[in-house]
Amino acid sequence: MRFAVTKVCASGAKARAGLLQIGSSGVETPALLLSTRKGLPAFMSPDLLSSLPLPDSLLLNVCPTHFIEVPPSKTISNIGGLHRMLGLPDHILVAAAGESTECLPSSDATNKFGASFETPAGRKLVKPSDYMELISCLQPNLWASLADEVPAWVNEKRNKTSVERTLRWLDACIALDAASGRNSLGVVVGGSSIEQRKLCATEVSKRNVSGFWIGGFGLGESVEERCSLLNAVTDCLPLEKPRIVSRLGLPEEVLEGVASGIDLFDSTYIYQLTMGGFALIFPIDMVEREMQNGVFDSSAGDSAKINLRATTYRKDMSRIVDGCTCFTCQNHTRAYLNHLINVHEMLAQILLEIHNTHHYLRFFRSIREAIKAGEFDIFWKQFVENRRSQIAAAAIRE
């Protein structure tokens, strides 16, 4: 795995563009990790996955705890690891233990022996040794160490313990790793304490890791404190290694993360939108923004997304987004998706996941272009202002 920062924003901003190279695949950052269930997207089958923009769509997040019961480790090894088992030999698979839909960290059941997760097979305690056994037979391209992620409301003592455990488990995982941590991502926690965050980040930086996985966000901290916490962490991390943050998925959160120096984002935003029947429509660049201004009816969604379940779309023969090149927009109308959602056809989620993924990958692409053109600050400002004015206009209409 090789990572290099290719462009840093001037004027003191920390946003950066980079290139992540694994095997023969190279992906530009900032980038999005697509979320999966048992290694494959929730709804897009492998033949549809390959129709998404490349190489952006090569990055997948895989949760090892999805495989905690079946198949047995030996079978996974015999098959040849994750890439063979999933039929995705060219993809870049990044493994991390907890995620927001199926394997939620349950911090009150976590103890000194291992981290506890709520999985579809019940509550499981995962020790570093269990975790590394899974990692060694799955063979992902990159893996995050086992961590004790706690929500923002725990007391100081619990928070401190989580940092100590996370560091201890990081060392345990590296010790159990045949490659001594060469593909590891050290997890940084610390909750809502700036002090603990800095401490953890500094300590993790000392270990032999290839990058950093910043966890513990999206678990109850306020939007205001998140910004300072995130910056406190990235200030303590070396510049030349990639930083991934999990559970920050909203467009504004992504932009904030990029501004703090984050390179990769792992979130289930697309999945949650899709499950709710939402389609992303927010304008990606200036041209689209001008087109959208004033043309929007806010009765079924907002300027970022529309809820295709709403009756207002029953006879809407337009595309989700005019000019979008995804399969869904090239072939189907809002009315059809409205119908599918309302008759509970799985095709609705498949078509939505395709569009939402496509749209969001385009968003990341435009972020990268803005950084490379030295205009990220302007891009961020305009995006947020446009969003605010849309919300204000909607409020006035009501």
Added chain:
Amino acid sequence: MLLTPEESINIQNNIGADIIMALDDVVKTTITGPRIEEAMYRTLRWIDRCIAAHKKPDVQNLFGIVQGGLDPVLRDICVRGLVERNLPGYAIGGLAGGEDKDSFWRVVAQCTAGLPEDKPRYVMGVGYPLDIVVCSALGADMYDCVYPTRTARFGSALVPEGVLKLKQNAMATDERPIDPSCPCMVCKNYTRAYLHCLVTKDPMGSQLLSYHNLSFMARLSRDLHMSILEGRFPEFVRGFLRVQFPKGDVPKWVHNAMEVAGIDISECCTPTNCQHDAMEAAGVDISEFCPPTRCP
């Protein structure tokens, strides 16, 4: 909602399908009594109303549907009535609803014998691969069924031997594909072990299994078609039955149907089956010696 023939045809005209179906009065084959006769005559009255209401006969093909339950007399009246109307194609309806197989094949055979040779015969709601092979042998051309995708959603994959239940614990360590001879995307990329952890739990499991099952059905159709074109259909049927029934326990109804279809399948059956028949012909009751499932 009470759907009239006119409404049904009107909606189908709007949808614009290439083949549209008449509105028929369908009754369960498991019932008896005058309701079946009523349904058959109603179906014949309604076909005229469908024909009258059809606004696009030049681009949409209206198929009539033969009803009449399991009664050969009623079926005959219905077949004649529909053939008189000179429709682009004919469906054999009212079957695939829980009737015993021996009655099922006889109705199909009667209908295919009475319907025109140069127009498609569509057996609605069929079905299992075995049923499709038998009906094809009897002269049917088209089928529709939810079976491949529904059984996929419940974790069953279609294989030449029958059905592979991927939910079974044994599948958790099975590193083979569903079917080593299948060229589909799923069999080329995935093991039974991985599919085992997906099926019935994740939508992706339903999708991958549906994909394979539909590929299986498409291949079955193509194999049937090619074997007929190449003049080796009986051979294909024998091969199919041998793989599905390796112990030679081909069900009696298949025997009977194949006899009428003119296909010799005696080499696919074990002698024990014939002993049953011999005893039956001689009037000797040997049912107390047989486990219930074995007796035809």
